[in-house]
Amino acid sequence: MRHVVMAGAGIAGLTAALSLARHGTKISVFDRAPVLHEAGAGLQLPPNATRVMADLGLLERLRETAVRPDRLRIRRGRDGATIVDLPFGAAAEARYGAPLLVIHRADLQAALLEAVRVHPSITLETGQPVTSFAVDGATVIANLSSEGQNRSIASDGLIGADGLRSSIRSWLAADRGDDRTYAGRIAWRTLVPAADAPAFARASATNLWLGSDAHLVHYPVRGGTLINVVAIVADRWEGSEAAPNLWTVRGDPARLKKPFAAWSREARDLIEAAPDWRIWPLFERPPLARWSTGPITLVGDAAHPALPFLAQGAAGAIEDGWALGLAAARHPSDTPATFAAYERLRHAKADRVQRESRRQGSVYHFGAVAGMARDLAMRSMGQRRMLDRYDWLYGKPAAGA
Numbered sequence: 001m002r003h004v005v006m007a008g009a010g011i012a013g014l015t016a017a018l019s020l021a022r023h024g025t026k027i028s029v030f031d032r033a034p035v036l037h038e039a040g041a042g043l044q045l046p047p048n049a050t051r052v053m054a055d056l057g058l059l060e061r062l063r064e065t066a067v068r069p070d071r072l073r074i075r076r077g078r079d080g081a082t083i084v085d086l087p088f089g090a091a092a093e094a095r096y097g098a099p100l101l102v103i104h105r106a107d108l109q110a111a112l113l114e115a116v117r118v119h120p121s122i123t124l125e126t127g128q129p130v131t132s133f134a135v136d137g138a139t140v141i142a143n144l145s146s147e148g149q150n151r152s153i154a155s156d157g158l159i160g161a162d163g164l165r166s167s168i169r170s171w172l173a174a175d176r177g178d179d180r181t182y183a184g185r186i187a188w189r190t191l192v193p194a195a196d197a198p199a200f201a202r203a204s205a206t207n208l209w210l211g212s213d214a215h216l217v218h219y220p221v222r223g224g225t226l227i228n229v230v231a232i233v234a235d236r237w238e239g240s241e242a243a244p245n246l247w248t249v250r251g252d253p254a255r256l257k258k259p260f261a262a263w264s265r266e267a268r269d270l271i272e273a274a275p276d277w278r279i280w281p282l283f284e285r286p287p288l289a290r291w292s293t294g295p296i297t298l299v300g301d302a303a304h305p306a307l308p309f310l311a312q313g314a315a316g317a318i319e320d321g322w323a324l325g326l327a328a329a330r331h332p333s334d335t336p337a338t339f340a341a342y343e344r345l346r347h348a349k350a351d352r353v354q355r356e357s358r359r360q361g362s363v364y365h366f367g368a369v370a371g372m373a374r375d376l377a378m379r380s381m382g383q384r385r386m387l388d389r390y391d392w393l394y395g396k397p398a399a400g401a
């Protein structure tokens with residue numbers, strides 16, 4: 001049986017492990033974190049992700065805690081006027097054959113972990129960073145180090161699922177060095193108990209508010225008991241880029257109030273309802289021409305980190321898992337061929353997501369004049385054309401590569 005080592009047990013690593021194991025590959029997953037904390041806040045799982053979850057038999061499990069928002073509502077920050085109100089629940093599910101869900105990251109991670117832990121072909125060890133690797137013919141040696149203990153694992157392939165700050169990527173593309181750059185924006189994230197949130201925020205909707213140099217997104221998660229709120233503002237980042245876990249850095253709510261001071265009362269009420277904010281400075285890395293070199297490849301944020309403006313971070317990672325499974329079924333004993341086929345299935349779309357996410361971020365933060373033109377264009381588009389715009393993203397992936 002083919003054996004592959006997975007460096008990283010985030011959403012990408014766990015999904016890829018399940019998908020490969022279904023197609024007859026034995027997987028050893030290692031994560032550097034001593035414990036896989038139930039960290040994070042809300043994530044969007046659009047149809048391109050939930051389709052894969054259905055295929056892996058996990059969709060019903062996810063539905064236990066996820067919310068399927070009935071609508072997508074886009075509003076103007078300064079006065080709360082509705083720019084677009086799009087039915088998105090049943091309409092999107094009928095159109096794409098899979099739902100658009102919103103979920104707490106911990107609930108998604110828990111469902112994936114449960115499935116990984118009972119799978120006979122997958123092992124998972126935490127507190128085990130992959131520190132280097134070597135290729136010897138058709139064999140990859142992954143070196144691990146934990147508490148001064150070193151060990152080496154020989155396998156037929158190594159997958160870097162080690163996130164935005166991937167070391168596997170840095171070793172594969174050594175000529176690029178550390179090419180992360182700060183994207184000039186900070187995302188402020190919080191979860192508000194639904195009982196403490198203003199009534200409008202409890203509706204079953206994904207809400208996007210637009211303003212100059214700032215936007216706000218909110219939706220209910222965990223069966224509607226929590227409201228996930230993300231406020232993204234253009235700002236300087238003065239913190240350390242090397243902080244071990246940027247997901248847990250607290251932000252001062254007084255600083256967040258300033259960019260929203262001239263926004264509508266409703267938006268300010270929601271921001272004020274949340275006392276505990278975490279800040280997430282946004283970093284990007286330019287696209288890589290190739291993700292795979294022989295028996296080594298990259299998935300998820302390690303391969304194609306995208307800014308969060310199309311809400312495709314987790315979805316792209318999940319689509320990678322699907323593509324790896326398909327490629328493994330086609331090339332059951334040739335790992336370099338599996339990885340090359342996976343890359344052909346995914347590279348073009350992931351590149352486009354990176355590009356369009358960045359463009360979307362600029363459009364969301366337009367100043368007053370350009371913002372008026374944007375709002376007018378969105379209004380005149382109508383529901384059908386608005387939905388058409390998502391087809392390339394949410395539609396069925398091309399399986400012919």
Ligand SMILES: Cc1cc2nc3c(=O)[nH]c(=O)nc-3n(C[C@H](O)[C@H](O)[C@H](O)COP(=O)(O)OP(=O)(O)OC[C@H]3O[C@@H](n4cnc5c(N)ncnc54)[C@H](O)[C@@H]3O)c2cc1C
Binds near residue numbers: 007011042043129
């Ligand atoms: C703690 C955390 C909280 C998050 N919260 C949110 C959120 O609230 N909303 C949102 O939209 N996105 C969130 N994200 C990001 C989102 O999960 C990812 O952008 C997306 O799911 C792609 O995931 P990934 O698996 O490629 O990378 P990641 O989720 O970053 O996972 C990478 C994994 O690799 C491990 N790792 C790193 N280096 C090594 C190594 N050398 N050896 C072994 N393991 C290694 C890390 O410990 C981590 O578990 C979060 C990510 C993390 C890690």
